[in-house]
Amino acid sequence: MTGADGIHIGGLYKVFGGGPASVMPLVRDGVTKQELLENHGHVLGLRDINLSIAPRSIQVVMGLSGCGKSTLVRHINRLIDPTEGEVWIDGEDVLALDRAALRHLRRHRISMVFQRFALFPHRTVMDNVGYGLAMQGVSRADRAERAGRWIERVGLAGYEDSYAHHLSGGMQQRVGLARALATDAEIMLMDEAFSALDPLIRSDMRTLLLELQKELHKTIVFVTHDLEEAIEIGDRIAILRDGGIVQNGDSQDIVLRPADDYIAEFIQGINRGRVVRVGSIMGPVESGLDGPDCSLDAYLEDALPVVARAPGNEARVVDADGAPVGAISLDRLIGAVSGNDPPREAR
Ligand SMILES: Nc1ncnc2c1ncn2[C@@H]1O[C@H](COP(=O)(O)OP(=O)(O)OP(=O)(O)O)[C@@H](O)[C@H]1O
Ligand SMILES: [Mg+2]
Secondary structure (H helix, E strand, O other), X not given: OOOOOOEEEEEEEEEEOOOHHHXXXXXXXXXXXXXXXXXXXXXXXXXXXXXXXXXXXXXXXXXXXXXXXXXXXXXXXXXXXXOEEEEXXXXXXXXXXXXXXXXXXXXXXXXXXXXXXXXXXXXXXXXXXXXXXXXXXXXXXXXXXXHHHHHHHOXXXXXXXXXXXXXXXXXXXXXXXXXXXXXXXXXXXXEOOOOOOOHHHHHHHHHHHHHHHHHHOOEEEEEEOOHXXXXXXXXXXXXXXXXXXXXXXXXXXXXXXXXXXXXXXXXXXXXXXXXXXXXXXXXXXXXXXXXXXXXXXOEHHHHHHHHHHOHHHEEEEEXXXXXXXXXXXXXXXXXXHHOOOOOOOOO
């Protein structure tokens, strides 16, 4: 796994406390987080994490407070050293890096966006956004040019000379995002970056991030405890509980095939019509279907009126080139929206 592009985390354990090594045999035997704390005085941060993150994709990490999201993400730039395990980035062993190489990794290849923005309040927007570039040794003039471009790109043109603490929360997080983007790092770690914002502002920030991602193709690790945010943003979503990954899949996997009751509970309130796509529940191609076609990528909610109008309440499903790839019936659609359908027995 280690020579491959992207981020690869293997057999990663993190135990907090006075003597992590002494309790590792218990941890490997599957001691619960609670027992480890109560009887052995150690905190189980992460347990046997195996996660590969494809380059240029968005990996969401989610789960309840204390499940280990921040701990996991901070292993990627080694703000935390593991008790055991491996972290590789583009074929490079992060745990083997010396101080200089680690500094290079943090300044040039990985950027971070934090929940509480972590700006310098008494410095200007320009100085905040240019901070990472200053750390890289970029000249003042270059910094102004490059930072200026990103300030404009996140919608803050005209605020270059404003002080960070005079801006609203949403604007401050735009500064945080511009700062992370300005260094051109290929990996962006975002730990609850939008969680402190009002719902509407938060939704704007998600849209902005997705727009930027279409152009920039970063590898983004995005921590959130909000399932809707995870589904909107993530190419893959890893769900943690008590330091372990319970399920890692795309939004369709998570919603249609929850790995256990814990995940099922997580997705209970979700609007399946706006999350599940036709391609995830369609049946095999059928000949003789005629009438309106349904796109493979259509959300169930958008497919409903199309299929309801189709002769026999069944429509052909076509891919982006218009080629037939399956069929979808109204019964199946309604079953899937309501959550009563056995999904995808055939494709
Ligand atoms: N430095 C530390 N020392 C001791 N325990 C720690 C330390 N850092 C984290 N922990 C513990 O590790 C577990 C995981 O913490 P972490 O901060 O990664 O959770 P999280 O999922 O990010 O939670 P939140 O959603 O609240 O940010 C928690 O039980 C936490 O108390
Ligand atoms: Mg956290």
